[in-house]
Amino acid sequence: xxxxxxxNCATPTDITFSFRxxxxxxxxxxxxCDGFGIAFFEDKACRLFVDNQSAVESPIAELVRNYPIxxxxxxxxxxxxxxxxxxxxxSHPFSRELWGRQWIFAHNGDLHDFxxxxxxxxTPVGNTDSELAFCFILEQLVKRxxxxxxxxxxxxxxxxxxxxxxxxxxxxxxxxxxxxxLFSYAITKLNWLVxxxxxxxxxxxxxxxxxxxxxxxxxDDRVAVIxxxxxxxxxxxxxxxxxxxxxxxxxxNIRAEMTHVARLExxxxxxxxxxxxxxxxx
Numbered sequence: 650x651x652x653x654x655x656x657n658c659a660t661p662t663d664i665t666f667s668f669r670x671x672x673x674x675x676x677x678x679x680x681x682c683d684g685f686g687i688a689f690f691e692d693k694a695c696r697l698f699v700d701n702q703s704a705v706e707s708p709i710a711e712l713v714r715n716y717p718i719x720x721x722x723x724x725x726x727x728x729x730x731x732x733x734x735x736x737x738x739x740s741h742p743f744s745r746e747l748w749g750r751q752w753i754f755a756h757n758g759d760l761h762d763f764x765x766x767x768x769x770x771x772t773p774v775g776n777t778d779s780e781l782a783f784c785f786i787l788e789q790l791v792k793r794x795x796x797x798x799x800x801x802x803x804x805x806x807x808x809x810x811x812x813x814x815x816x817x818x819x820x821x822x823x824x825x826x827x828x829x830x831l832f833s834y835a836i837t838k839l840n841w842l843v844x845x846x847x848x849x850x851x852x853x854x855x856x857x858x859x860x861x862x863x864x865x866x867x868x869d870d871r872v873a874v875i876x877x878x879x880x881x882x883x884x885x886x887x888x889x890x891x892x893x894x895x896x897x898x899x900x901x902n903i904r905a906e907m908t909h910v911a912r913l914e915x916x917x918x919x920x921x922x923x924x925x926x927x928x929x930x931x
Contacts, residue, residue, distance in 0.1 A: 651741065651757045652681055653839065654725040655824040655875035657831040657897035662872055663717035664689075666860050668725060670853035670880045672714065675704035675727045678855040684740040685710055687725040688753040689718045690828040695751045699740040703727075722826045726755035731778075738775035742824075743783050745771055747790065748798040750827045754783040757877055758820030758836070782815055786825070801830050801896060805904060808832055809894050813908045816892075824875060830898040833875050835889035840879050842886050843901055845871040851881045871900030 654671045656664050668687070676682045685707060686699035696718065704710040704727050726741035742755040756779035763778055770791065771784035789811050790804065799807075808825070815821050816836045825832040833839055844851070848862035848870075875897070879886040889895065896904040 651726060651728045651755075652679075652877040653755055653757045653822065653824050653875070654723075654877075654880075655826075655831050655833060655897075656720075656723040657826075657873045657875075657900055658721045659871040659900035660867075660869055661719035661721055662870065663719050664723045664725070665714060665717050666851070666853070666858070667874055667876070667880055669714050669858060670855040671725060671876065672704035672710055672727065673855035674878075675710075677705055681727040683735045684728040684737075685726060686740045686742050686755070687713055688723065688742045688744065688826075689720040690722040690751070690753070690826060691720065693750045693828050695720075695744070695753060695828065697742065697744050697753070699737060699742075701735055701737050701740055722828055722831050724753050724755050724824045724826055724831070726757075731759040732776070734776070736775070739777045739780070741779060743780050745783070745787055747787055747827070750798075750829075752787065752825070752827050754786070754823060754825045755779075756782060757822040757838075760815065760818040760821065763815065763818040778819075782821070782823075783825075785815070786811065801898065802904070805832065805894065805896050805906075808834065809906055809908055812894065813892070822877070830896055830903075831873075831875070832894065832896055833889070834894045836891055838877055839875060839889040840877070840886040841873060841875045841889070841895065841897075841902070842879075842884055843871065843873045844884075845900065850883070852883045854880060854882045873897045873900050873902065 682703035684701040685704035689696045700707040742753045760778040765785045771787045773780040822835045846868040850861040852859045892908045
């Protein structure tokens, strides 16, 4: 399956260090060779680069590795095709406009027998299960909120509600952003960390490269990095719990919750994890 990379920052930051290591997994340290893409938000709009060549061979990827585009929200993807041809229209991330903003989505996983009926406003260009899931999510947002743009917590609540129904069809890990924040959800595998003051050196796993971030940052900087597999070997990464949704804004984890289905399953396996409500106290 594919691999995801997301970045959410307090101040505009470039992703060249992380992307250098991440892109090695497109043919050097792993076999995710069926296309790549990366999106950099600039307020409501974004720069989107996609290619059906691997991130190792693509001249576009070489540009990204060497051109420090600064952004507060970035989503990247390297593809190992499970559904859909290896062509440009099937390369993640996918982009759509909603409420006057660009929305960017990338998926890691494989969905089977997922055939939602779409109303027509959001229609897949390619033939991947991933883009279909993206269109379905956007359609559910419009169905719930209409012409009034919801706040981040309202978006989070809806994603937390509908993601399990999509995940019933297979593996569903994703990164989603509208330029204001970054939403991430994992069923199987995602990891995250936050780099903040005082910054320390970081050593890539996939490439013999080390950067001392204390020499390149200020106390105002803070960066959250989300990825399928940890990118560095000398930093502490936190794994998503199965069924966990996390909202990242200003370079930090501002809200994390388990879906109702995932929480019930954890409590079934370990009753000590059961939440105590006010009703339980009487």
